[in-house]
Amino acid sequence: MSSSGQPARARRELFGSRWAPAPAHVRELGLDAGLPAGFRAAGVVAGLKASGRPDVGLLVCDAPEPVSAARFTSSAAAAAPVMLSRERCELNALRAVLANSGCANAATGRRGLDDAAKSQGAAALAVGVAPAQVALASTGGISQYLAVDALLKGILQARAELSGDGDGAFQAAIQTTDAFEKRACLEVTLPSGVVRLNAQCKGAGMISPRYATMLCFLQTDAQLSAETAELLLGVCVRRSFDRISVDGQMSTNDTAILMCSGASGVRVAGESEDELRLGEALDALLRALAIMIVADGEGARRIARVLVRGGDGEAAEAVARAVANSPLVKAALHGGDPNWGRIVQAAGAALAGGPPLALDVEIEGTQVCSGGSSIPYDGQELARAVARAEVEYAVSLPGEGAETEVFFSDLSHEYVTVNADYTT
Amino acid sequence: MSSSGQPARARRELFGSRWAPAPAHVRELGLDAGLPAGFRAAGVVAGLKASGRPDVGLLVCDAPEPVSAARFTSSAAAAAPVMLSRERCELNALRAVLANSGCANAATGRRGLDDAAKSQGAAALAVGVAPAQVALASTGGISQYLAVDALLKGILQARAELSGDGDGAFQAAIQTTDAFEKRACLEVTLPSGVVRLNAQCKGAGMISPRYATMLCFLQTDAQLSAETAELLLGVCVRRSFDRISVDGQMSTNDTAILMCSGASGVRVAGESEDELRLGEALDALLRALAIMIVADGEGARRIARVLVRGGDGEAAEAVARAVANSPLVKAALHGGDPNWGRIVQAAGAALAGGPPLALDVEIEGTQVCSGGSSIPYDGQELARAVARAEVEYAVSLPGEGAETEVFFSDLSHEYVTVNADYTT
Numbered sequence: 100m101s102s103s104g105q106p107a108r109a110r111r112e113l114f115g116s117r118w119a120p121a122p123a124h125v126r127e128l129g130l131d132a133g134l135p136a137g138f139r140a141a142g143v144v145a146g147l148k149a150s151g152r153p154d155v156g157l158l159v160c161d162a163p164e165p166v167s168a169a170r171f172t173s174s175a176a177a178a179a180p181v182m183l184s185r186e187r188c189e190l191n192a193l194r195a196v197l198a199n200s201g202c203a204n205a206a207t208g209r210r211g212l213d214d215a216a217k218s219q220g221a222a223a224l225a226v227g228v229a230p231a232q233v234a235l236a237s238t239g240g241i242s243q244y245l246a247v248d249a250l251l252k253g254i255l256q257a258r259a260e261l262s263g264d265g266d267g268a269f270q271a272a273i274q275t276t277d278a279f280e281k282r283a284c285l286e287v288t289l290p291s292g293v294v295r296l297n298a299q300c301k302g303a304g305m306i307s308p309r310y311a312t313m314l315c316f317l318q319t320d321a322q323l324s325a326e327t328a329e330l331l332l333g334v335c336v337r338r339s340f341d342r343i344s345v346d347g348q349m350s351t352n353d354t355a356i357l358m359c360s361g362a363s364g365v366r367v368a369g370e371s372e373d374e375l376r377l378g379e380a381l382d383a384l385l386r387a388l389a390i391m392i393v394a395d396g397e398g399a400r401r402i403a404r405v406l407v408r409g410g411d412g413e414a415a416e417a418v419a420r421a422v423a424n425s426p427l428v429k430a431a432l433h434g435g436d437p438n439w440g441r442i443v444q445a446a447g448a449a450l451a452g453g454p455p456l457a458l459d460v461e462i463e464g465t466q467v468c469s470g471g472s473s474i475p476y477d478g479q480e481l482a483r484a485v486a487r488a489e490v491e492y493a494v495s496l497p498g499e500g501a502e503t504e505v506f507f508s509d510l511s512h513e514y515v516t517v518n519a520d521y522t523t
Numbered sequence: 524m525s526s527s528g529q530p531a532r533a534r535r536e537l538f539g540s541r542w543a544p545a546p547a548h549v550r551e552l553g554l555d556a557g558l559p560a561g562f563r564a565a566g567v568v569a570g571l572k573a574s575g576r577p578d579v580g581l582l583v584c585d586a587p588e589p590v591s592a593a594r595f596t597s598s599a600a601a602a603a604p605v606m607l608s609r610e611r612c613e614l615n616a617l618r619a620v621l622a623n624s625g626c627a628n629a630a631t632g633r634r635g636l637d638d639a640a641k642s643q644g645a646a647a648l649a650v651g652v653a654p655a656q657v658a659l660a661s662t663g664g665i666s667q668y669l670a671v672d673a674l675l676k677g678i679l680q681a682r683a684e685l686s687g688d689g690d691g692a693f694q695a696a697i698q699t700t701d702a703f704e705k706r707a708c709l710e711v712t713l714p715s716g717v718v719r720l721n722a723q724c725k726g727a728g729m730i731s732p733r734y735a736t737m738l739c740f741l742q743t744d745a746q747l748s749a750e751t752a753e754l755l756l757g758v759c760v761r762r763s764f765d766r767i768s769v770d771g772q773m774s775t776n777d778t779a780i781l782m783c784s785g786a787s788g789v790r791v792a793g794e795s796e797d798e799l800r801l802g803e804a805l806d807a808l809l810r811a812l813a814i815m816i817v818a819d820g821e822g823a824r825r826i827a828r829v830l831v832r833g834g835d836g837e838a839a840e841a842v843a844r845a846v847a848n849s850p851l852v853k854a855a856l857h858g859g860d861p862n863w864g865r866i867v868q869a870a871g872a873a874l875a876g877g878p879p880l881a882l883d884v885e886i887e888g889t890q891v892c893s894g895g896s897s898i899p900y901d902g903q904e905l906a907r908a909v910a911r912a913e914v915e916y917a918v919s920l921p922g923e924g925a926e927t928e929v930f931f932s933d934l935s936h937e938y939v940t941v942n943a944d945y946t947t
Contacts, residue, residue, distance in 0.1 A: 175880040176871025176895065182879065206867045208896025241864025242897040346850045348865075349872035426770045426850065426934075427942060434943030440665025443630045447600025448773035455606065456599040471600065472632025473666040510850075512939050518851060519858030519934070 113283055116394075116489065118404055118506065119386035122379045124288040132284035133264035135295035135320035137162045137360025140265035142272030145253025147201030147239070147246055155253030156198040156272035158316060159226050159261055162360035167193040168328040169234060170336045172353035178205035179215040180235035181352060187219075187231060191325035194232040196316060196356055197222040198273050199250060200301075202239040203312065205351040214245040221251045225258040236354040238275055238301065238312040270299040273314050276517075277301050281391045287321075287380040289373040292365035294321040296377075298384055302392045312352040313340060313392055315385070321377060322361035327369050331378050332357045339385035343506045345396035346514070347424035357381075393506045398513025401432050403490040405442075406504045410496030414450060415503045418494060421449035423507035433509035435486035437478070439467045442492060459495040537707055540818075540913060542828055542930065543810035546803045548712040556708035557688035559719035559744035561586045561784025564689035566696030569677025571625030571663070571670055579677030580622040580696035582740060583650050583685055586784035591617040592752040593658060594760045596777035602629035603639040604659035605776060611643075611655060615749035618656040620740060620780055621646040622697050623674060624725075626663040627736065629775040638669040645675050649682040660778040662699055662725065662736040694723040697738050700941075701725050705815045711745075711804040713797045716789035718745040720801075722808055726816045736776040737764060737816055739809070745801060746785035751793050755802050756781040763809035767930045769820035770938070771848035781805075817930045822937025825856050827914040829866075830928045834920030838874060839927045842918060845873035847931035857933035859910035861902070863891045866916060883919040 114121040121127065134140060140158045147154040160167075169190045171181045184190070197218060204211045215235055223230040237245070260268070270282045281300040286293060295318075302313030323331075336355055367373040393402050405422045407415040422428055425445040431438040439460050447456055460468035463484035467476050484490070538545040545551065558564060564582045571578040584591075593614045595605045608614070621642060628635045639659055647654040661669070684692070694706045705724040710717060719742075726737030747755075760779055791797040817826050829846045831839040846852055849869040855862040863884050871880055884892035887908035891900050908914070 173875040174868070174871035175874035175877040176867050176882075177879065203864075206864060206892060206895060206897055208894060211896070241868060242892070244897070348849060348851055348868065349875060351868055351871055425772060426938070427772055430939055430942030433939065436943065440627075440630060443600050444598070444665060444772065444775055447598035447775055450599035451597040451773060453599040455601065458600075468630060468666070470632060471630060472635070473630055473668070510939055510943070512936050514850070515854055515857065515934055515936050515939060518854030519860065 113387050113391070114383070116387065116390045119383055119390050122383050124376055125380045125383060126286045128284040128286055130267065130282055130284055131264065134266050134297055135318050135360060135362065137320055137362035138318045138358070139261040139263055140269035141257040141260035141262065142265065142268035142270070143253050143256045143260060145256070146249045147199055153268065153272040154199055154201040155250060155257055156269040157222065157226070157254065157257035157261060158196040158198070158269055160194050160358050160360050162362055164361065165192060165194055166323050166325050166328050166359040166361070167191055167357060168325070168332040169354070169356045170332060172350055174349050174351050176206065176351050178203050178237060178352045179207055179211035180204055180237045181354065183212060183215045183219060184234045184354070188234050189231045190234070191329065192232060193234050193356065193358060194228040195222060195226050196234045196236060197254065198236040198314060200238050200273055200275050202237060202243050202245050203241050203352050204237045204245045205241040207242070207244055210244060214247050217247050218245070218250055221254050225254050234356055236314050236352070238273065238314055238352055241351060266297055266299055273299065273301045275301065276397070278395050281388055283384055283388070285380065285384065287377060289365060289367065289376045291373050292363065294319055294363045294365050294377070296380055296384065298388060300388045312350040315340065315355040315388060317357040318360070320360050320363035322364065322366040323359045324369060327367060327374060328357055328359055331381050334378065335381045335385045338382060339389035342504055343389045343393050344423045345393060345508050390506055393508045396508030397517045398511030399508035400511055401488055401490060401509045402506060403432050403492060404504055404506050405492045405494065407494045407496065408502045409498050410501050411498070412501045414496055415501035417449040418446045418496065419503050419505045421445040422492065422494065423505040426510050429507065429510035432490060433511050437462060437481040437485045442494065443468060446494060457497050461493040463491055537811050537815070538807070540811065540814045543807055543814050546807050548800055549804045549807060550710045552708040552710055554691065554706055554708055555688065558690050558721055559742050559784060559786065561744055561786035562742045562782070563685040563687055564693035565681040565684035565686065566689065566692035566694070567677050567680045567684060569680070570673045571623055577692065577696040578623055578625040579674060579681055580693040581646065581650070581678065581681035581685060582620040582622070582693055584618050584782050584784050586786055588785070589616060589618055590747050590749050590752050590783040590785070591615055591781060592749070592756040593778070593780045594756060596774055598773050598775050600630065600775050602627050602661060602776045603631055603635035604628055604661045605778065607636060607639045607643060608658045608778070612658050613655045614658070615753065616656060617658050617780065617782060618652040619646060619650050620658045620660060621678065622660040622738065624662050624697055624699050626661060626667050626669050627665050627776050628661045628669045629665045631666070631668055634668060638671050641671050642669070642674055645678050649678050658780055660738050660776070662697065662738055662776055665775060690721060690723055697723065697725045699725065700821070702819050705812050707808055707812070709804065709808060711801060713789060713791065713800045715797050716787065718743055718787045718789050718801070720804055720808065722812060724812045736774040739764070739779040739812060741781040742784070744784050744787035746788065746790040747783045748793060751791060751798060752781055752783055755805050758802065759805045759809045762806060763813035766928055767813045767817050768847045769817060769932050814930055817932045820932030821941045822935030823932035824935055825912055825914060825933045826930060827856050827916060828928055828930050829916045829918065831918045831920065832926045833922050834925050835922070836925045838920055839925035841873040842870045842920065843927050843929045845869040846916065846918065847929040850934050853931065853934035856914060857935050861886060861905040861909045866918065867892060870918060881921050885917040887915055
């Protein structure tokens, strides 16, 4: 087994990847900086997790006219909290989020929807807002029913503990098998003033024994219109959480919610320089968090980016996903093996039935394949390059136009161990 | 780690799976029974493999009017031998096959095609037929060039060794990392008489460090029209090699060729009872070989079938493939873990963007999910059922009509070891 390359799971630095550097106008604050003005949060132990770890989180926006935006999994087997939030919430004016770990409330049918509705009603009562202003998010075992009584007690306790620096506790309540915290407290300098931007995020793909899901909650004290919040979150999610794969497995529960209190008084108008700068900050943050999720993939030793250029959008997307999800490519990544034939194989399979594929392949800047055919290269240099903590594959398809990327982790022994060997 | 369940890689019995029983009119002969009348074969060491194992196989049909049919990978990165065979051969009247292991001759561009053409010409000269009557098949490392000089010497040597019982040597020359031989000598009783049907097959999916590919060569002394051969091979490949997945990775080199000498004098007319019976025999044989390939998947401990009913054909196919290729489902299969939430998750992801999915799930006859929702079941009985050597998952989608199946293997530590840790 190759021992070169830093173990990716040790990564904790938010902007540590070359693929998601911090913009100049974004400053990282300490993780004890607290939430942006207008937000309170808490996280408590309600007993949903057998481990006794925190499992219920409550997040509240106290602004008179809060603005929000949300994105959810597109799975046809979406969990009850996703269905309820999507269909019954005022997603552009949320005042609270109730999140739990220890149970996904997925594949639970009508009873699951009833349980979610009860939780929503209870949280609304507890924080004094309308049920439609409370979004739900769950992560944990699919096919298990929610322990509603325990959850309600947790809501009461969390309400009592809500505070402006409760984001650490909230983060703890949404984590499952994450090896490290994915949390951020940022200060963003816009032309019109300085605003805060925080994130609490969990996930290591749909990869853990009985757990799943990525969740991401974002808060800013900037003053945005609902349209701007919707636009910024939509664009940034497409460039981050939509572009990662640990094991190609879409969760039943993925959720990302941006909430804006406006408490800073700094107004971010549509199509302004402020919007552009805030968008850059959000983009960098979400890409950094997405890459952290990949780096935290169960057993991950190395992470990679596959960049596909040329062809049409559909072909580029198919090739990028095929490479990122190929167990052969991922196992080679794990072994620090420059076995690029597997990239050609994955691309050929992705475009099966099509004409012979004259693709170019570069690994860390070294071209190994031109027009579909092997070319000479420095094998020793390549071997060194693929043994590092991050590896970049670039694939060029014939034709102009498309460009896409997917970030992914390797396939390791630990992945198999975690996902297979926990039963007795 | 569960120790129940026979290790699937120990499987050697051709008709050992409940999913591919031998029809009553098919009798297994010993593997020393020799080829059907009208065929000769040989396998030799030409030095293409560093291991010094056999690597060049030659198969000849001596019939005056041979009939054949062939199927190839649909990869857009098809190897040179596939492109050449598909475009330049009389695929319904082949007289010979030149097969090699130790090099896939894929991603080798124009030089690869030239090398393939030289090999074809040499084999044609050696056995005294036209080049268009010689099909090529290669398996081995992608991106490596063929050692043509060594191959030509191998052809000469193989010609000298051609014999009616050379199928064992031919089989040895096409194997790569196969843990066991996938070969058959059958006697098939048709209404019009008794015929022979042989197969030499290699493959464990596109799963090995530098190797790939499934190859299957079939010979019968039955007398078929080209249309009948085409029909039978086409139907049977769709029900066998098209329905398996070790790791979801389509090879650049997959090839299946049926050759018919007619030497038995037993004529199999189109739409006759003879055709039906021969079709049943070929179907059972190809399904048995396909399941053997899955069982020989690197590190495989258990194999499974996912049967999807209902919905439309496209949805059923998407769900079946998603379940069979899900690393989570495969890891659970490995661990003998009845974690059926992963089946719901995979199905939901396969039909992402669609309406909420009211699917039923059964595992080994025990229903665990009804209308998308968990139902009570005997967990202990289920745990025992999924610890056996073969596990069946049945998924029902809303609506009538479609039915499809995919056979697959588990995801094991050995898979990672073989595919990652062989460098250095």
